[in-house]
Amino acid sequence: MSQKELLKVENLSVSFTGYERGFRQIDLQVIENLNVTVKKGEMVAVVGASGSGKSLLAHTLLGILPPNSTACGNIYFEGELLNAQKINQLRGKEIAFVPQSVTYLDPLKKVGSQVRKDKKVIESYRKQQELFSFYDLPAKTDNLYPFELSGGMARRVFLSAAMMETPKLIVADEPTPGLHLEAAKNSLKHFREFADKGGGVLLITHDIELALEVSDRIAVFYAGTTVEEAFASDFQSENLLRHPYTKALWRALPQNGFAPTPGVQPYVKDKPQGCVYAPRCSVYSSKCNSKIPMQTIRNGSVLCACAK
Numbered sequence: 001m002s003q004k005e006l007l008k009v010e011n012l013s014v015s016f017t018g019y020e021r022g023f024r025q026i027d028l029q030v031i032e033n034l035n036v037t038v039k040k041g042e043m044v045a046v047v048g049a050s051g052s053g054k055s056l057l058a059h060t061l062l063g064i065l066p067p068n069s070t071a072c073g074n075i076y077f078e079g080e081l082l083n084a085q086k087i088n089q090l091r092g093k094e095i096a097f098v099p100q101s102v103t104y105l106d107p108l109k110k111v112g113s114q115v116r117k118d119k120k121v122i123e124s125y126r127k128q129q130e131l132f133s134f135y136d137l138p139a140k141t142d143n144l145y146p147f148e149l150s151g152g153m154a155r156r157v158f159l160s161a162a163m164m165e166t167p168k169l170i171v172a173d174e175p176t177p178g179l180h181l182e183a184a185k186n187s188l189k190h191f192r193e194f195a196d197k198g199g200g201v202l203l204i205t206h207d208i209e210l211a212l213e214v215s216d217r218i219a220v221f222y223a224g225t226t227v228e229e230a231f232a233s234d235f236q237s238e239n240l241l242r243h244p245y246t247k248a249l250w251r252a253l254p255q256n257g258f259a260p261t262p263g264v265q266p267y268v269k270d271k272p273q274g275c276v277y278a279p280r281c282s283v284y285s286s287k288c289n290s291k292i293p294m295q296t297i298r299n300g301s302v303l304c305a306c307a308k
């Protein structure tokens with residue numbers, strides 16, 4: 001592992017135990033062979049369809065997966081292989097989380113004390129006030145309950161909470177919905193500045209256009225796996241991209257014609273044997289039916305037997 005790698009997720013799999021027709025126990029493998037790396041000073045955006053495993057990756061990194069789930073694979077942080085205990089130590093300190101849902105706040109506790117994590121020392125009050133003013137949150141926000149926050153305020157409260165300690169990595173799950181464009185750009189700018197100072201950011205987002213403006217690299221998820229890790233600059237031209245799904249995302253961007261791709265991502269139980277994208281792929285061939293190895297092309301990685 002290179003010295004500069006802050007986070008390396010290697011062959012992550014996550015499965016859930018459920019019950020079919022109420023009594024037969026089944027294991028649903030929702031994430032399989034997922035890989036992503038964030039270097040120091042880098043902002044990596046994770047994009048992909050709804051249900052492709054983006055939030056589960058974040059929850060694995062924070063050690064907050066539900067009890068009926070099992071995660072396998074290797075997660076390295078600053079070169080050290082993490083276990084559950086180490087993840088718990090890092091959470092909220094060296095690894096900060098900006099969650100997707102406002103329900104992460106305790107509805108019965110005032111916002112200020114949640115951001116301060118109940119610390120009653122002057123230093124915590126001072127830092128919290130500084131952060132609230134930095135994120136343009138009115139001073140009274142301190143005394144509000146979560147239900148009194150607008151969607152945009154809640155996101156900025158999450159950002160403040162993430163910055164209370166001095167994290168090395170920020171994992172942000174959809175930090176921009178509910179913000180108007182300017183505020184969304186501003187919060188991404190804060191992440192960019194954090195990365196420029198040597199931190200790492202893993203930004204989960206549906207907004208590829210915004211992600212391209214601020215990120216260094218883009219990890220593309222599909223049906224629970226990483227199909228491509230590309231440079232943001234590769235999105236300047238379809239030919240620089242490696243995977244047919246990434247190319248389809250590129251064609252769906254407004255500046256490239258908004259072209260829709262027919263078909264839908266397969267449900268966990270209906271995933272095909274070989275390439276997960278095969279049923280929708282325009283360059284499908286028989287070699288896509290066997291196991292596909294990850295390849296490196298033009299310094300990016302791709303999970304496609306036909307990629308050039």
Ligand SMILES: Nc1ncnc2c1ncn2[C@@H]1O[C@H](COP(=O)(O)OP(=O)(O)OP(=O)(O)O)[C@@H](O)[C@H]1O
Nearest residue numbers: 016030048049050051052053054055056057066268
């Ligand atoms: N508690 C659970 N039990 C069973 N399956 C789950 C559970 N949580 C998530 N999943 C499944 O895992 C898959 C990935 O979910 P995840 O929330 O990571 O998607 P996502 O990429 O974050 O989607 P979105 O863009 O909508 O937030 C989905 O197919 C989902 O149905």
Ligand code: NI
Nearest residue numbers: 054055056100
């Ligand atoms: Ni999600």
